[in-house]
Amino acid sequence: MDAERRKTLEATTRWEPGAVEQRVFRGWLEGGYFHPPAEGTPAQNYSISIPPPNVTGALHMGHALNGSIQDSLIRLNRMRGRNTLWVLGTDHAGIATQAVVEKELASQGTSREELGREKFTERVWEWKEQYGSTIVEQYKRLGASCDYDRERFTLDEGYVKAVHKVFVALYEKGYIYRGDYLVNWDPGLGSAISDLEIENREVTDTLYEIAYPLEGGGELVVATVRPETMLADTAVAVNPDDDRYRDAVGKSANLPLVERPIPVIADEHVDPEFGTGALKITPGHDPNDFEIGQRHDLEAFSVIGEDGRITDAAPERFRGMTAAEAQEAVIAELRERDLMRSEEPYTHSVPFSHRSGKRIEPLISLQWFCRMDELAKPAVEVVEDGRVRIIPDGAYRQYMHGMETLPPWTISRQLWWGHRLPVWYRGDETYVGEEPPEGEGWEQDPDVLDTWFSSALWPFATLGWPDTSTAEFKAFFPTDVLVTARDIISLWVARMIMTSLEFTEQVPFSDVYVHSVIQAPDGRRMSKSLGTGIDPLDEITEHGADALRFGLLAMTSTQDVRFSQARVQQGRDLANKMWNASRLILLNARDDVEPAPRSERVEDRWIASRLQRAIRSVTESVEAYDFSHAVLDLYEFFWSELCDWYLEIVKARLYDGEDEDASATLLWALEQVLALAHPFMPFVSEEIYSYLPNARAEALVVHPFPEPDDSLIDEDAENEIGDAISLTRALRRWRDLAGVPVKQVLGARAAARPHDLVSRLAKVEFSEDGGEPIATVGGVELLPTQGVDAKAVEARIEERREKLRGEVKRGEGKLGNERFVAKAPADVVDAEREKLAAYRSELEELGG
RNA sequence: GGGCGCGUAGCUCAGCGGGAGAGCGCUCCCCUCACACGGGAGAGGUCGUUGGUUCGAUCCCAACCGCGCCCACCA
Numbered sequence: 001m002d003a004e005r006r007k008t009l010e011a012t013t014r015w016e017p018g019a020v021e022q023r024v025f026r027g028w029l030e031g032g033y034f035h036p037p038a039e040g041t042p043a044q045n046y047s048i049s050i051p052p053p054n055v056t057g058a059l060h061m062g063h064a065l066n067g068s069i070q071d072s073l074i075r076l077n078r079m080r081g082r083n084t085l086w087v088l089g090t091d092h093a094g095i096a097t098q099a100v101v102e103k104e105l106a107s108q109g110t111s112r113e114e115l116g117r118e119k120f121t122e123r124v125w126e127w128k129e130q131y132g133s134t135i136v137e138q139y140k141r142l143g144a145s146c147d148y149d150r151e152r153f154t155l156d157e158g159y160v161k162a163v164h165k166v167f168v169a170l171y172e173k174g175y176i177y178r179g180d181y182l183v184n185w186d187p188g189l190g191s192a193i194s195d196l197e198i199e200n201r202e203v204t205d206t207l208y209e210i211a212y213p214l215e216g217g218g219e220l221v222v223a224t225v226r227p228e229t230m231l232a233d234t235a236v237a238v239n240p241d242d243d244r245y246r247d248a249v250g251k252s253a254n255l256p257l258v259e260r261p262i263p264v265i266a267d268e269h270v271d272p273e274f275g276t277g278a279l280k281i282t283p284g285h286d287p288n289d290f291e292i293g294q295r296h297d298l299e300a301f302s303v304i305g306e307d308g309r310i311t312d313a314a315p316e317r318f319r320g321m322t323a324a325e326a327q328e329a330v331i332a333e334l335r336e337r338d339l340m341r342s343e344e345p346y347t348h349s350v351p352f353s354h355r356s357g358k359r360i361e362p363l364i365s366l367q368w369f370c371r372m373d374e375l376a377k378p379a380v381e382v383v384e385d386g387r388v389r390i391i392p393d394g395a396y397r398q399y400m401h402g403m404e405t406l407p408p409w410t411i412s413r414q415l416w417w418g419h420r421l422p423v424w425y426r427g428d429e430t431y432v433g434e435e436p437p438e439g440e441g442w443e444q445d446p447d448v449l450d451t452w453f454s455s456a457l458w459p460f461a462t463l464g465w466p467d468t469s470t471a472e473f474k475a476f477f478p479t480d481v482l483v484t485a486r487d488i489i490s491l492w493v494a495r496m497i498m499t500s501l502e503f504t505e506q507v508p509f510s511d512v513y514v515h516s517v518i519q520a521p522d523g524r525r526m527s528k529s530l531g532t533g534i535d536p537l538d539e540i541t542e543h544g545a546d547a548l549r550f551g552l553l554a555m556t557s558t559q560d561v562r563f564s565q566a567r568v569q570q571g572r573d574l575a576n577k578m579w580n581a582s583r584l585i586l587l588n589a590r591d592d593v594e595p596a597p598r599s600e601r602v603e604d605r606w607i608a609s610r611l612q613r614a615i616r617s618v619t620e621s622v623e624a625y626d627f628s629h630a631v632l633d634l635y636e637f638f639w640s641e642l643c644d645w646y647l648e649i650v651k652a653r654l655y656d657g658e659d660e661d662a663s664a665t666l667l668w669a670l671e672q673v674l675a676l677a678h679p680f681m682p683f684v685s686e687e688i689y690s691y692l693p694n695a696r697a698e699a700l701v702v703h704p705f706p707e708p709d710d711s712l713i714d715e716d717a718e719n720e721i722g723d724a725i726s727l728t729r730a731l732r733r734w735r736d737l738a739g740v741p742v743k744q745v746l747g748a749r750a751a752a753r754p755h756d757l758v759s760r761l762a763k764v765e766f767s768e769d770g771g772e773p774i775a776t777v778g779g780v781e782l783l784p785t786q787g788v789d790a791k792a793v794e795a796r797i798e799e800r801r802e803k804l805r806g807e808v809k810r811g812e813g814k815l816g817n818e819r820f821v822a823k824a825p826a827d828v829v830d831a832e833r834e835k836l837a838a839y840r841s842e843l844e845e846l847g848g
Numbered sequence: 849g850g851g852c853g854c855g856u857a858g859c860u861c862a863g864c865g866g867g868a869g870a871g872c873g874c875u876c877c878c879c880u881c882a883c884a885c886g887g888g889a890g891a892g893g894u895c896g897u898u899g900g901u902u903c904g905a906u907c908c909c910a911a912c913c914g915c916g917c918c919c920a921c922c923a
Contacts, residue, residue, distance in 0.1 A: 013882080013883065014883075014885070015883095200920095200921080207923080223922095223923055224923055225923075269922090270922085270923085271922050271923085273922085274922045274923070275922080275923065278923095279922085280923070281923095282923095286923080287921090288921080288923080346923095348921085348922085348923090349921070351921095393852095394852060394853065397852065398851085398917095398918065401850095401851060401852085401918080401919065402918085402919075404919090405919090405920085486917080487918090489918095490918095490919090517917090519916095521859095521860085523915090523916085543885090554861095554871085555860085557861080557862085559853060559854070559917090560853095560854095560916075560917070561861075562860065563860095564859090564860050564861080564871085564872085565872090566859085566871055566872040566873085567860080567861090567871070567872085569871090569872075570870095570871055572885060573883095573885045573886095574885095575885090576883065576885045576886090577882090577883065577885080577886090579882085579883080580882040580883035580885095580886085581882060581883075582882085583882050583883080584882035584883085585882085586882095587882080588882090628861090628862080629862080632862080632870075632871085635870095635871090636870085643882090643883090644887085647882080648887095651882090729888095729889090732888065732889065733888095733889065733890085735888095735889090736876085736877070736888075736889045736890080737889080737890090739877095741877090742877070742878060742888080743878095743880085814866095814867095814903095814904085817903065818903085819903040820903045820904070822903075823903045823904090824866075824903060824904075825866090828866055832867095
């Protein structure tokens with residue numbers, strides 16, 4: 001180490017992530033470590049495609065956790081020498097992006113309509129060029145080792161080809177079709193949306209009971225919260241087993257206000273217990289009614305149009321009203337004609353658009369759909385037979401559950417930003433093809449595809465598909481693992497599996513790891529609009545990327561978790577600890593020794609052995625996607641075993657400068673533990689690594705990941721040092737309770753002299769001096785010493801005796817139980833006997 | 849309504865058949881030449897309730913009480 005760097009190391013007594021992280025990251029980029037050659041086979045290589053963030057997005061806590069996990073896996077495998085690719089890219093996010101740009105236009109006093117479609121999409125592209133890389137830059141701050149030279153976008157040229165090919169192929173198979181069906185109309189967006197983009201909210205409406213006069217006298221009373229939709233009623237349904245209405249079935253009712261006869265039908269769906277047991281059927285505005293209508297061959301039409309106004313299908317006097325106005329008018333007329341039977345407040349859940357937040361208006365609309373059943377079947381099979389593993393179990397069950405019923409997917413959107421449907425019309429003709437049709441007069445369908453349609457192709461479309469001969473596709477597809485959160489299992493994960501099987505005949509990834517959703521500290525959803533969001537970039541600025549990564553990994557589990565600032569601080573503290581422990585080693589170790597575990601001294605064998613166990617447990621945890629234990633085991637080893645014990649033990653030998661073993665062992669252990677930590681805390685570990693003498697690799701990012709070496713496991717050394725640690729702690733406890741000042745050396749005597757470290761760390765001086773001991777701690781007799789508070793000593797001893805009496809009693813009771821001795825496993829009984837014996841002898845040592 | 853999961857130290861969470869753990873917080877002592885983002889010592893829990901299985905249950909089973917999520921929605 002040159003003098004300049006040495007000075008820096010000496011002067012920097014705290015890990016200061018800010019400037020260092022940026023510098024280290026530049027070094028990685030310049031080294032080209034994130035940009036693997038497209039060579040080798042998918043089996044040899046390791047690859048992950050990132051769940052593409054929205055171009056409009058900013059890094060939130062979910063991305064930060066998601067990225068931390070993927071980066072840990074990517075770095076681990078890169079260090080294992082595999083050709084490793086983390087595919088980066090962004091999603092064009094139709095609705096979100098269009099909304100952002102429209103907002104910008106509004107502030108400039110213009111609008112999408114004013115610009116026209118072509119100009120508008122140009123503006124969106126401009127916006128994308130200018131701001132689209134924001135989130136990508138934010139991933140860099142997290143330390144994400146994505147391949148920034150292979151960034152993809154769901155609307156780039158090659159990707160468009162993939163989308164068209166898939167659309168056309170599914171159309172030709174008959175899975176994709178166009179038709180008039182009931183869809184979820186989002187009035188805020190002015191577009192149809194899919195079932196998966198809906199959330200249900202509790203709403204209090206008024207439940208109206210309305211009388212429908214029956215043919216030949218009498219009436220049927222139906223209940224509804226949307227009286228205006230009665231204008232589109234095509235039947236009244238009752239349960240076939242409902243005696244009350246047996247006679248009515250088959251008759252016809254007169255639809256009030258419209259004065260149109262509608263049949264009374266019997267259908268299982270009707271719950272006789274609810275309301276009056278009679279249900280008005282409106283196939284044009286209610287999903288259940290739509291189904292019932294299909295079963296009974298009823299006409300389906302909407303009286304509320306896409307513009308939210310009453311259509312010509314309704315009686316003239318209502319036409320052109322908004323739905324709300326129509327509701328008032330309908331209610332007024334019903335009251336006037338004395339057909340309103342009751343009005344009660346009613347709380348129920350109602351669909352709202354995830355996108356615009358507006359209440360969904362189900363209505364009949366001409367849209368494109370994709371049937372899912374055929375695609376779903378193989379996607380269930382590959383998960384059942386283990387070709388795709390979904391971890392943890394809960395997520396597996398959710399996946400399976402979600403696949404049970406898959407209604408057709410509405411794939412067309414009435415937007416301008418996105419993949420335009422490869423569909424052209426001319427008069428009654430429809431042309432579907434990857435290229436525009438020949439001839440005059442064709443008009444392309446104005447709609448674009450649901451963003452998830454293109455996302456569903458992500459793992460293979462990003463690698464060159466439909467061209468399966470690209471080097472990237474051949475080297476990296478299928479990918480290894482998909483890392484995501486629970487909320488998009490059905491929306492995205494399932495569809496990727498479906499399309500991949502359909503078009504590449506391979507699974508897109510062999511593992512799906514589903515991680516926690518991070519909630520706000522108070523347990524609510526973390527969201528900007530609720531004001532509960534915590535910005536990961538603030539955490540990075542304040543505590544460093546390593547701290548945030550550690551914290552998030554330590555938090556995550558198989559269920560949702562609350563964000564814990566304390567865990568991030570724990571990560572920050574660990575980074576600082578790593579930095580400082582390394583300073584101690586690097587500034588004092590000899591640089592003329594070969595880093596290697598030395599076996600002369602028991603404590604050197606001990607740390608080597610403990611390190612192997614740490615490597616094993618950390619490795620096993622990551623491989624099982626148990627990041628929290630991986631990172632906490634690393635913490636425990638580093639802080640407690642390496643720093644608190646080993647460094648304190650070897651310090652003197654290190655300062656001494658003569659001892660080669662201490663330097664060799666320490667430098668070796670440091671290199672190993674830095675490598676072990678690197679996937680999780682890449683910045684500190686890389687920075688420290690740059691100071692190592694005799695470093696094995698040009699950078700830690702490509703240093704071999706440590707593998708546990710069983711030949712270094714030394715149980716004798718572990719026992720010996722373990723005993724010494726226990727004794728040291730017992731002596732320190734005694735000292736504290738007896739009020740002996742920290743600096744006061746205690747005189748002591750022991751039959752078998754304990755390890756030197758006890759003497760030094762517990763400040764005890766062993767001698768052969770005679771004299772009556774004032775206390776016995778773990779076989780060590782403590783001699784009278786200045787500063788001992790005799791009363792405290794006696795109190796403490798009595799306290800211990802009391803505890804021992806209790807333990808002895810407990811042990812005797814247990815062993816006195818014949819059934820325990822007879823039925824419990826022998827080793828359990830033996831252990832109980834040993835414990836009892838130990839307690840008895842210690843109690844005796846303390847004088848009863 | 850169906851499915852999944854959770855109730856363990858003041859807080860956030862591990863543990864899941866043989867004597868309760870971590871981080872933070874709290875108390876006491878220490879600015880000891882790597883680190884006060886530090887070191888040493890400690891207090892704190894009838895492991896939601898009630899039954900059951902077992903020699904033994906925080907851990908398995910059942911019921912109940914709270915809480916969360918997902919799916920389907922009885923108008």
